[in-house]
Amino acid sequence: MGFLGEMCPCAVQGASMVGRIRRRRRPRGAFFRRGGRKDMSTGAIKRHYEKVIAACCFLILFTNVGLPSTSFSVFQPYLVDLPGVGNTGGSIIISVRTFMSLIGMLVVGRYYDLLNCRIGAFLASLCVCAGFFLYSQNTGSFIGLCAGSVFTGLGYGLGGMIASTMLINRWFRSNVATVAGIAAVGSGVAAVILPNVTVALIGTYSLSAAFLFESALALVLGVLVFLLLRNYPRDLGLEPYEAPEGKKAGKPGRARAARRNRNVPEKLAPLVLVAMTFVGCISVGGTSYLAVLFTSEGFSAEGAAALVALCGGCLTVAKLASGVVFDRVGTKRGSMIFFALFIGGTLLLCLSDMGNVGLAGVGVFLYGLGLSLGTVGISVWSIELAPKGREAKTIKNFQLCYALGGFIFTFLPGFLAEAFGTYLVTYVILLAMIAFAAVVVVGVYLLGDRRVSDSIRS
Secondary structure, three states: OOOHHHHHHHHHHHHHHHHHHHHHHHHHHHHHHHHHHHHHHHHHHHHOOOHHHHHHHHHHHHHHHHHHHHHHHHHHHHHHOOOHHHHHHHHHHHHHHHHHHHHHHHHHHHHHHHHHHHHHHHHHHHHHHHHHHHHHHHOOOOOOHHHHHHHHHHHHHOOOHHHHHHHHHHHHOOOOHHHHHHHHHHHHHHHHHHHHHHHHHHHOOOOOHHHHHHHHHHHHHHHHHHHHHOOOOHHHHOOOEOOOOHHOOOOHHHHHOOOOOOOOHHHHHHHHHHHHHHHHHHHHHHOOOHHHHHHHHOOOHHHHHHHHHHHHHHHHHHHHHHHHHHHHOOHHHHHHHHHHHHHHHHHOOOOOOHHHHHHHHHHHHHHHHHHHHHHHHHHHHHHHHHOOOOOHHHHHHHHHHHHHHHHHHHHHHHHHHHHHHHOOOHOOOHHHHHHHHHHHHHHHHHHHHHHHHHHHHH
16 A cells, blocks of 8 residues: 555545635635736736827727818819709808818817817718718708718818817827827828729719718727727826937937917917918918919829829828927927928919929929828927916917918919919919918927026026
8 A cells, every 4th residue: 555545534635625715715816826927918908008199089089080071172173963952052062061171169168168089070971971971862852961061061170180280289298299190190091092082982882871981980980989098197097108319319318398388478379369360361272282283384184183182192291200209309390390391382483474384393292291290290389389277268279270271272273363364373372371370389399499488597
């Protein structure tokens, strides 16, 4: 008999009980180890939730700006061919959307006082969804199409750059411009992806089917953002994100310095708002009339389309690049760089009557890069130039002035062309506007830096 056989019965029973106890503990220990790994995984996601917020801002602009605005031009040829619409009706449909976006921006401060960003952005996406659904059901009714534009305009005004900028301001203390650039790319990506999908759907099915697809897309993305978005870092027990010193975009301390509140003097505030209006004029109005500028100066329709596509591609890249540049060299120097590109590109566009395709290509390239100031630039300026305690109101006012400028130059170029026989006059005026905006914005930053230097010396 072996060793166990020589043991007393009670010893054998005790050993058996110990074995059973050990066997019971093993699954329990495994369970808690698995739970621990799960908790660690959840904690890691929470610690890096700023990346989720950046993705949400990207999707917000893809849905509420990209669908109703930047990619919508693909529908325009089909709309003007509809019975009872025509060229005039097509312009009115766009104008209704632009006007309603202005109305939305006028009340957006009160809107987000009543609703938090999570609910507010979701309702804005529902407006875009409802607008495209109305489009899909009213391809034979001009009034119905205008009703759709009412909703898409509200979605743009209530849930566009203002909502995104407010969230970035809450969640990030460093690399703000880079995040704003990533978010702004959302509307550009929509302009790259959706036109081809839309044309394919119209060719295979119908115009109504294409509208219905974008309605469903707005709903799905709106729900996704609602599920992921959180209003403040404190909702998850976090602090606003600040990159470690070794990972900040630029020199140590640069990112935080870029966020310094500059307390712009009240007497300069009207000039700054006029500058934002002028940036809206050239960013919205100038872009809308690029194709007709080139065709009216003798370029072929194919050549004009290629130049417009080049401009769109440059803008998409520049939205991200400008944010990185702002964080690396500071907002003041970054603004100087992109204003110089903007002014140079607009100047070359004013020479379109020479008929030089190469010169026009360089002009469009520079102009497209400078256009990023209309998205990333205004977002960063509104955060940095806001008086203390008035950040949300300043963000709204900057975006409202931008939209107002775009609305004005939706109509004005046509009247100028009728009066002078060319669209070049429009771009000469826009050149003067962007030069004025550059002087004001850069001047405000220079003035702020000088006041800081004076206070340090004193």
